[in-house]
Amino acid sequence: MDSLRQLIQQDSNHNLLDLLSSFCQCAIAIDEQSRVIWISEAYRELIEIPNDMEPIGKPIEELLPTTQMPIVVKSGKPLFIDLMLINNRWCVVTRLPVRNPEQKVIGAIGFVFYDDLDSLQPLFDKFARLKHKFEDEKIIRPSRYELDDMIGSSVATQQLRRQALRAAQLDTTLLLLGETGTGKELLAQGIHHASHRNSGPFVGINMGALPESLAEAELFGTAPGAFTGADRKGRTGKILLADGGTLFLDEIAEMPLPMQAKLLRVLQEREVEALGSNSLKKVDVRIITATSKDLMKQVEAGEFREDLYYRLNVLPIKLPPLRERIDDIHELATYLLAKIQKQSQLPELQLSKQALDWLCCYSWPGNIRELRNRLERGCVMAEGEMICPEDLGAFDDLPDKSHISTPSDLKSIKRDTSVRSIQQAIQQCNGNKTEAAKVLGISRASLYQHLKNT
Ligand SMILES: Nc1ncnc2c1ncn2[C@@H]1O[C@H](COP(=O)(O)OP(=O)(O)OP(=O)(O)O)[C@@H](O)[C@H]1O
Numbered sequence: 001m002d003s004l005r006q007l008i009q010q011d012s013n014h015n016l017l018d019l020l021s022s023f024c025q026c027a028i029a030i031d032e033q034s035r036v037i038w039i040s041e042a043y044r045e046l047i048e049i050p051n052d053m054e055p056i057g058k059p060i061e062e063l064l065p066t067t068q069m070p071i072v073v074k075s076g077k078p079l080f081i082d083l084m085l086i087n088n089r090w091c092v093v094t095r096l097p098v099r100n101p102e103q104k105v106i107g108a109i110g111f112v113f114y115d116d117l118d119s120l121q122p123l124f125d126k127f128a129r130l131k132h133k134f135e136d137e138k139i140i141r142p143s144r145y146e147l148d149d150m151i152g153s154s155v156a157t158q159q160l161r162r163q164a165l166r167a168a169q170l171d172t173t174l175l176l177l178g179e180t181g182t183g184k185e186l187l188a189q190g191i192h193h194a195s196h197r198n199s200g201p202f203v204g205i206n207m208g209a210l211p212e213s214l215a216e217a218e219l220f221g222t223a224p225g226a227f228t229g230a231d232r233k234g235r236t237g238k239i240l241l242a243d244g245g246t247l248f249l250d251e252i253a254e255m256p257l258p259m260q261a262k263l264l265r266v267l268q269e270r271e272v273e274a275l276g277s278n279s280l281k282k283v284d285v286r287i288i289t290a291t292s293k294d295l296m297k298q299v300e301a302g303e304f305r306e307d308l309y310y311r312l313n314v315l316p317i318k319l320p321p322l323r324e325r326i327d328d329i330h331e332l333a334t335y336l337l338a339k340i341q342k343q344s345q346l347p348e349l350q351l352s353k354q355a356l357d358w359l360c361c362y363s364w365p366g367n368i369r370e371l372r373n374r375l376e377r378g379c380v381m382a383e384g385e386m387i388c389p390e391d392l393g394a395f396d397d398l399p400d401k402s403h404i405s406t407p408s409d410l411k412s413i414k415r416d417t418s419v420r421s422i423q424q425a426i427q428q429c430n431g432n433k434t435e436a437a438k439v440l441g442i443s444r445a446s447l448y449q450h451l452k453n454t
């Protein structure tokens, strides 16, 4: 037997293929180059191969993008009982290498089972549980920030740090108040880190980012058997996941009213009731909430429960806006600039005296996050070794930066921006590149270099 293809072709009575088909609902065979040499009718239907398409001879990845069959051909090792999502349906698959008498791998055969899988239900359940656990693990990660990561030596920041340290030791409910970008999340993590709960989990949830329909299950969990689908086995809510640690509820003002009642109960009784369950579970968490809104105003408007407001407002901590801690700006800018340059591997740049002056008189509506964004922009736009006020967008509105996804993009944005200015200048000078270089204040050689690098 030289190849699996020959074997299948020589099998005029289709004994081998009949045998394969009888094993299971679907089967497929590939040669040593991982090209399809045979596929059962049922498999064609399962993956919905159009009638006018000939699968034979095609690389198997074209039919099944997530297939592991080529690995089996390469390694010569079988992959028994695996779960694979085929056409939105979980199937059990087994892949076996086929060898010639000289033990050389000449292809592989794959079997798929998708009906009558009751006997494999325990396997599916275990898989679903592990998947859930994995997703939860992603949320319960150690807090990234410590209080030492809070930069600034202004009187206001020193006071904030002292308050935070005291609050960390007290274990009471905290309400962090501050405009957007003032460092509420950083402070919440820092407090958790400095508290006796630091070996427990820090679980953060942004109430503003959670759709109302999912929020309750997410926070309180679901009871086994109460729902169908993914929640059939029940799900642990984030409150319980934070047991022994800190639960950080960001943008608390966005919490829907019915949920506010349930949260109040958690605060009063220290018990959680999962959706669809009638049993209560004890939970030991410190709750930190944060908002940039005026919660009292929301209470007056009937959008926030007054009783919950008082429960959450046990110890309010106000984060001053950046314009009220101007003494921090120099230190913050130096720190953030170094961080940006480290991440983006851009050459080292300094802030010009005028740029520093501008940073100190600007109003900073987006606070420290905006400072970081503007410095990032400065690194992109600066022409020499100095960042000037105009590089920071001092004289215009900050453009939409949503396209800057990673610091590694900075280089390419810088390149695109300079190429665009060069092209504009060339156009203005009617195609005269020497003239354009003069207008831009760069040498002709440098202009050509820029254009060549695109
Ligand atoms: N004192 C500080 N020192 C260094 N970095 C800071 C400081 N305060 C905030 N930052 C940084 O500024 C950014 C915004 O902070 P954070 O996300 O904590 O703000 P926030 O108040 O939660 O904002 P929002 O209300 O928009 O959610 C983060 O990148 C954070 O690391």
Ligand SMILES: [Mg+2]
Pocket (backbone or CB within 6 Å): 184, 185, 250
């Ligand atoms: Mg935040």
